[in-house]
Every structure is written in C-alpha cells, then in structure tokens.
Amino acid sequence: MRAEVALPILVPLLFGALSLIAWRSNLMQRVLGIIGSVTLLICSIWLLMSVLDQGHVVMYMGGWMAPYGITLVADLLSAIMVVLTGMMAVAIAIYSLSSASPSHEKFGYYPLMHLLLAGVAGSFLTGDIFNLYVWFEVMLIASFALLILGGERAQMEGAIKYVTLNLLSSAIFLSAIGLLYGLVGTLNMADIAVKLSQTEHTGLVDVIAVMFMIAFGIKAAAFPLFFWLPASYHTGPVAVSALFAGLLTKVGVYALFRVFTLIFNQSPEFTHQLLLWGAAFTMLTGVLGAAAQFEFRRILSFHIVSQIGYMLLGLALFTPLALVGGVFYIMHHIIVKTNLFLISGIVHRLLGTYDLKQLGGVYKDRPYLSILFLIPALSLAGLPPLSGFFAKFIIIRAGIEAEAWVVTAIALIVGLLTLYSMIKIWAEVFWKPLPENHSTVDSNPSTKPSSLAFLYIPVVLLGACTLFIGLNGQPIYEIAEASAKQLLNPALYIEAVLGETP
Amino acid sequence: MEPIMAIVTGCLYASAIYMMLRRSIVKLVIGLMLLSNAANLLIFTSAGMTRGAPPLIPLGAMQPDGVIADPLPQALILTAIVIAFGVLSFAVVLIHRAYNIIHTDNLDEMKDTDT
Numbered sequence: 001m002r003a004e005v006a007l008p009i010l011v012p013l014l015f016g017a018l019s020l021i022a023w024r025s026n027l028m029q030r031v032l033g034i035i036g037s038v039t040l041l042i043c044s045i046w047l048l049m050s051v052l053d054q055g056h057v058v059m060y061m062g063g064w065m066a067p068y069g070i071t072l073v074a075d076l077l078s079a080i081m082v083v084l085t086g087m088m089a090v091a092i093a094i095y096s097l098s099s100a101s102p103s104h105e106k107f108g109y110y111p112l113m114h115l116l117l118a119g120v121a122g123s124f125l126t127g128d129i130f131n132l133y134v135w136f137e138v139m140l141i142a143s144f145a146l147l148i149l150g151g152e153r154a155q156m157e158g159a160i161k162y163v164t165l166n167l168l169s170s171a172i173f174l175s176a177i178g179l180l181y182g183l184v185g186t187l188n189m190a191d192i193a194v195k196l197s198q199t200e201h202t203g204l205v206d207v208i209a210v211m212f213m214i215a216f217g218i219k220a221a222a223f224p225l226f227f228w229l230p231a232s233y234h235t236g237p238v239a240v241s242a243l244f245a246g247l248l249t250k251v252g253v254y255a256l257f258r259v260f261t262l263i264f265n266q267s268p269e270f271t272h273q274l275l276l277w278g279a280a281f282t283m284l285t286g287v288l289g290a291a292a293q294f295e296f297r298r299i300l301s302f303h304i305v306s307q308i309g310y311m312l313l314g315l316a317l318f319t320p321l322a323l324v325g326g327v328f329y330i331m332h333h334i335i336v337k338t339n340l341f342l343i344s345g346i347v348h349r350l351l352g353t354y355d356l357k358q359l360g361g362v363y364k365d366r367p368y369l370s371i372l373f374l375i376p377a378l379s380l381a382g383l384p385p386l387s388g389f390f391a392k393f394i395i396i397r398a399g400i401e402a403e404a405w406v407v408t409a410i411a412l413i414v415g416l417l418t419l420y421s422m423i424k425i426w427a428e429v430f431w432k433p434l435p436e437n438h439s440t441v442d443s444n445p446s447t448k449p450s451s452l453a454f455l456y457i458p459v460v461l462l463g464a465c466t467l468f469i470g471l472n473g474q475p476i477y478e479i480a481e482a483s484a485k486q487l488l489n490p491a492l493y494i495e496a497v498l499g500e501t502p
Numbered sequence: 503m504e505p506i507m508a509i510v511t512g513c514l515y516a517s518a519i520y521m522m523l524r525r526s527i528v529k530l531v532i533g534l535m536l537l538s539n540a541a542n543l544l545i546f547t548s549a550g551m552t553r554g555a556p557p558l559i560p561l562g563a564m565q566p567d568g569v570i571a572d573p574l575p576q577a578l579i580l581t582a583i584v585i586a587f588g589v590l591s592f593a594v595v596l597i598h599r600a601y602n603i604i605h606t607d608n609l610d611e612m613k614d615t616d617t
Contacts, residue, residue, distance in 0.1 A: 130578055137585045144592055148599075156600040157612040160527060163593055167534050168522070170589075174541040174582055181575065182548030231615045 007043040016114030037093040041086030056496030067188035073127035076483035091458035098454035116142035158232030165228040169218035176211035190497035220252030223281035234297035238345030246338035275316035283309030323484035325394035332387040339462040361434035381419035387469035514540035538586035549575035
C-alpha cells in the first residue's frame with residue numbers, strides 16, 4: 001500500500017464531504033477550506049518527496065493488479081502538478097476568506113472547490129485512460145457550478161460557451177477511448193503503450209492520436225479551439241477565475257504531455273509536427289487577442305492562451321531540453337497566472353471595476369500593490385531575473401538547438417508582445433491618474449485593512465515563489481530535468497506499472 | 503451487425519453536430535445529448551460485438567470456455583451514461599436559468615462576453 005498516491009485525491013473529497021455536513025455554517029466551511037487545502041499541500045509534498053526518493057510510486061486500487069484494475073501512478077510530472085495544485089489550493093482558500101461573498105458560500109462555494117481539487121488531483125494521478133475521463137468530468141461539473149455562482153447575465157453567457165465546448169471535448173475524448181479500446185483491448189495507459197507498440201502502425205492510430213489531440217487541445221485552450229476561454233474565464237467570481245486560470249487548462253496540457261510521450265510516440269514527425277504549429281499559432285493568436293482588450297481579466301485570459309503555446313512548444317519539439325522547458329514553464333506559469341488574477345481582484349475591490357479605461361492611480365495610493373503586480377507581470381513577459389525568464393530561455397534555446405527557426409522567432413516576438421500587454425495594464429491601472437468621474441477609492445466600505453489582509457497574503461506568498469524560482473532556479477531546473485528524463489523514457493513508467501520490462 | 507451500428511452511430515454524430523450548429527440553445531443541448539449517445543454506441547461497436555455468449559465461467563472452472571462477449575465496454579458505457587446524465591441535467595438547468603436572465607434562446611444574441 002502506498003497511501004501517499006491516493007491521499008491527494010482522498011483529502012479534498014473528505015473535506016468536501018465535511019463541508020457539506022457543515023452546510024449551514026459558513027464559518028465552519030471556511031475553517032475546513034483552510035485545513036483541507038493545507039492538508040492537501042502537505043500530502044502532495046510527501047508524494048513529491050517519495051517520488052524524488054524512489055522513482056515512480058504506483059498503487060493498485062482494490063488490490064487488482066495492472067492491467068486489470070485501476071492504477072494510480074505518480075511520476076515526477078504528476079507529483080509536481082499535484083504540489084502546484086496544493087499550493088494554489090492554499091492561496092485560493094486564504095483569498096476566499098475575504099473575497100467569497102456570503103451568497104456564494106451559501107450555494108456551496110467551498111464543497112465545490114474541494115470537489116474541483118479532487119478532480120484535478122485525480123486527473124494528474126490516474127494511470128488509466130478511462131479513469132482520466134471520469135476525473136475530467138468530476139473536475140468539469142464542479143467548475144460549471146463554480147463558474148455560474150452569482151447568476152449574472154455575463155456568467156450565463158460565458159457558461160453556455162464553456163459548458164458546450166467542454167462537453168464536446170469530453171465526447172471526442174470518449175470516442176477516442178472507444179476506438180483505442182477497440183484497437184488494443186486495454187485501458188491501462190502503460191499497457192496501451194506496450195500493446196500499441198506491438199500492433200502494426202496503421203492510419204487508425206494517427207486518427208486516434210489526433211482525436212486525443214483535439215480533445216485535450218480544447219481543454220488546454222490551444223489554437224484553434226481556445227475561444228471559449230476568453231469568453232468565460234473573466235465572468236466568474238475572481239477567486240474562481242484565478243483557480244481556473246492556474247489549474248484547469250494545465251490539466252489539458254498535462255494530459256497532452258502524458259499521452260504524447262507515453263502512448264503516441266511512434267510517429268512524432270506527424271503528431272508532434274502538428275502540435276508544433278498548433279503551439280505557434282496558440283502563442284500568436286493569444287497575445288494578439290490580448291492586445292485588443294481593455295478589460296483586466298480578459299487581457300489575462302488571452303495571455304493564458306498564449307502561454308499554453310509555450311508549454312505545447314516544449315512538448316512538440318520533443319527534445320530533452322524542450323521537455324525540461326515545458327515542465328519548467330508549467331511550474332512558473334501556474335504560480336504567476338493565479339497571482340495576476342488575484343491582483344486583478346484586489347484592484348477590483350479597491351476601485352470597483354475591471355475596465356482599464358476607468359482605472360488608474362493605484363501606484364500613487366498603493367505603491368506596494370504595484371510592486372506586487374510588477375513581479376508576476378514582468379515574470380510573465382520573461383524579464384530576468386524572474387521565473388519566466390528561465391522558462392522562456394530554456395524553451396527558446398531548445399528551439400534553436402532543434403533548428404526550428406520560425407517557431408523560435410514567433411516565441412521571441414510573443415515574449416515582446418506580452419511585455420507590451422503587461423505595460424499596457426501597468427500604464428492604465430497603476431500609472432495614469434484616476435479618471436475624474438470615478439468615485440474616490442475609500443468610499444467602498446470593504447477596503448478596510450483587516451479584510452484586505454487576506455487578499456494580500458496569497459499574493460505576497462505567490463510573488464515570493466516567483467522570486468524564489470527566479471533567483472534560485474537550479475533545484476527547480478533539476479526537478480524539471482529529472483521529470484523530462486522520465487517522460488522521454490516511457491519504459492520506466494511501463495515497468496513501474498506492469499512490473500516487467502517490455 | 504457492425505455495418506448497421508456503424509451507420510447508426512455515424513447518423514447520430516452527424517445529427518448531433520447539425521443540432522449543435524443551430525442558433526437555439528435548446529437545440530444545442532439536444533445536440534449534446536445525441537453526441538454523448540453516439541460516443542456510447544461507438545464504444546459498444548468498436549469494442550467488438552459477440553452474440554449469445556455471456557461472460558460466464560462454468561461451475562468449477564477457472565476460465566470461460568470458448569469466445570465470450572467482453573463485459574468491459576458495457577461497464578464503460580454505463581459509467582459514461584451516468585456521467586452524461588449528470589452533466590446534461592446541469593446543462594438543461596443552465597439553459598433554463600440563462601433563458602430567464604437573458605430572455606432569449608438565440609445564441610447570436612449572447613455576445614456580451616465577446617467584446
């Protein structure tokens with residue numbers, strides 16, 4: 001029994017159930033939210049420690065050996081993702097103490113949050129392709145309900161697009177599983193990888209690979225299927241937007257990394273080439289979309305799309321260094337993007353709007369908040385010595401080594417345009433004076449220092465993480481390098497799950 | 503049997519996509535329902551259909567004799583049906599609430615979040 005693999009799934013489920021028992025008491029639910037997320041973080045760090053120590057950690061559910069039962073597998077990539085999930089959970093739980101309105105709490109904000117985390121952790125840890133589908137759905141149904149908390153018009157419109165596109169992606173995913181099962185007759189990912197390498201490589205394999213690519217591409221918001229994301233992410237409560245921005249698209253990216261390194265690695269000249277151009281266009285359209293926007297959270301949403309392109313680029317180049325870059329980029333991006341959304345929430349709390357044209361003067365009133373914004377913003381744009389610089393540097397270096405000149409050039413240009421977008425936010429929100437027709441800052445009663453403290457704590461913590469990765473990148477790089485090595489050598493994964501050398 | 507099922511599945515996918523491309527949100531949800539059913543039938547068909555051979559092990563034996571039907575696809579479909587039921591009932595409530603708030607079922611008029 002290896003309990004640490006199952007705990008990151010069981011802990012949020014348990015605390016979700018406990019919050020349901022405490023349905024009537026908002027206070028109890030808040031306390032459970034904090035305890036639950038801290039416990040999740042501790043369990044996930046335990047998992048990362050044992051994976052770093054012993055390699056793959058495998059647990060067979062119900063004692064059914066692979067490939068017959070459902071297997072939970074944690075390699076380094078899964079463990080890293082689960083630790084990041086735990087970190088985001090803690091940040092959002094603290095932030096929610098002040099940001100979640102009582103009406104949201106009454107409609108199950110905290111139980112849904114725990115359920116969402118269980119779905120995310122389950123997706124990262126499962127070693128069974130159909131189980132991955134089930135965890136995706138657990139995550140989706142929780143995210144649907146969280147997105148429409150409050151029930152405003154924009155939320156309904158955003159939710160219809162979000163729900164439709166995500167259900168379409170699930171249906172494609174399910175169809176692909178059906179075809180794959182028809183081909184190899186197994187659902188265990190390690191077993192699929194073995195059987196698929198033994199069967200004759202026909203056109204059907206490529207068809208299934210592309211179906212997986214489309215299904216996960218929709219979830220990850222990759223070109224050309226990203227449009228649901230900027231239409232919906234800015235409509236929900238801000239803590240929910242921040243959690244979605246950090247984690248949900250990254251589940252799609254993780255699934256792409258897992259499937260296209262472990263299962264569909266036979267014809268990279270076709271599948272990874274397709275991913276390469278998808279990545280390039282994802283970067284470009286995301287950043288150009290952001291340039292046209294004047295709403296704080298919509299700009300950030302478009303930047304999620306463009307950053308997804310960098311991660312996919314790391315996977316698509318498929319060299320050891322590029323995969324290191326991809327994993328490093330995921331780690332950097334989850335922290336930075338969540339932080340930026342949390343800051344947009346603080347600005348909204350102070351000035352009551354997300355519209356850049358009506359904002360201004362924050363630097364004059366709150367210089368420290370401005371510096372807290374600059375850390376993740378410049379990191380997102382890739383300025384040294386912050387975490388984004390190293391992430392971009394590794395990927396671009398890998399691109400030059402792989403002699404993918406056009407894509408590398410696009411990645412560099414997109415970095416510059418990201419800087420332009422961040423400077424636009426800086427100039428409009430923090431630098432320029434407050435427009436005259438705007439009501440004064442302190443008229444809002446909820447901007448007391450005591451209620452703002454809970455909003456600042458996670459922002460400071462995540463900013464410190466960004467600085468830490470930037471100034472002390474070596475250990476993070478080594479973890480990313482080790483996980484890239486595991487990804488490029490699927491035999492290790494197969495051996496750990498099936499207990500034999502293929 | 504397989505050719506008939508293939509045609510049925512194909513028709514379901516086609517009509518699902520057609521319904522999803524309509525402007526009405528009610529038709530959109532009907533399209534999603536057809537799509538999930540199409541995916542279920544696809545699993546059923548592609549996993550191979552064996553007639554009249556239930557997966558039963560004779561008394562005292564350790565394994566079934568001869569060819570048996572694969573029970574796993576049916577377990578998958580059952581799970582998928584339950585999930586689709588839950589998700590689609592959410593979608594139905596969503597379009598009802600959306601209609602009450604937006605006062606239209608025309609997707610072309612839901613452009614507030616696009617600009």
